[in-house]
Amino acid sequence: MNDPEIRALLYPLLQSGMYVDELPTGTTRADVVHITEHFMHGYELKGDADTLQRVAKQLPCYSQAYDFVTFVITEKHVLKLVPLLPEWVGILVASADGLQLHRPALYNATVERPAVAALLRLEEIKQFLLARGLAGVSTLRRREVLSFLRTTQLVPLSELAKHVRERLMGRMEERLAFRAERKAEREKRPARKSRRPKKRKR
Secondary structure: OOHHHHHHHHHHHOOOOEEEEEEEEOOEEEEEEEEOOOOEEEEEEEOOOOOOOOHHHHHHHHHHHOOEEEEEEEHHHHHHHHHHOOOOOEEEEEEOOEEEEEEOOOOOOOOOHHHHHOOOOHHHHHHHHHHOOOHHHOOOOHHHHHHHHHHOOOOOHHHHHHHHHHHHHHHHHHHHHHHHHHHHHHHHOOOOOOOOOOOOOO
């Protein structure tokens, strides 16, 4: 079973909110991130042709950013993957029969402010901080803003995470609206007349 086949099984389960494919997360990318008003759930997919070599790199990035984390894998990976994951990480097993729950994802208590904020663009982070009266951040570079968030007690994680979820969801809505506008514009344009090939003179 490959990545597209696993995604086809996973997407219908993500009912509320929205999901984003390949969201940059730390030094890696989360295959699928389910975003709702209340949480972010990161999914990592491992098909039959994949290896587990990158799990050690992926897991810290996901655990710092997402409220829930689930690995969606095929049967061949189960025995080797389970010892690599903390108990709060969920596991779904994909097969031709669908997705089977090996263990549910539990709430992640290791989320960190810089990793959550880093899911946004720099200007989006600054807008949030400026709205809280933290004017000194306006000239900071990205690395400096994330360092500030690592040490400050002035920014509650719950409020920051709420802002990040809202911005990511709003960004997708903006993209969909833009695509709809472009499609409507194309449909209004008169259809181009197809050119008939010229007949050769005999």
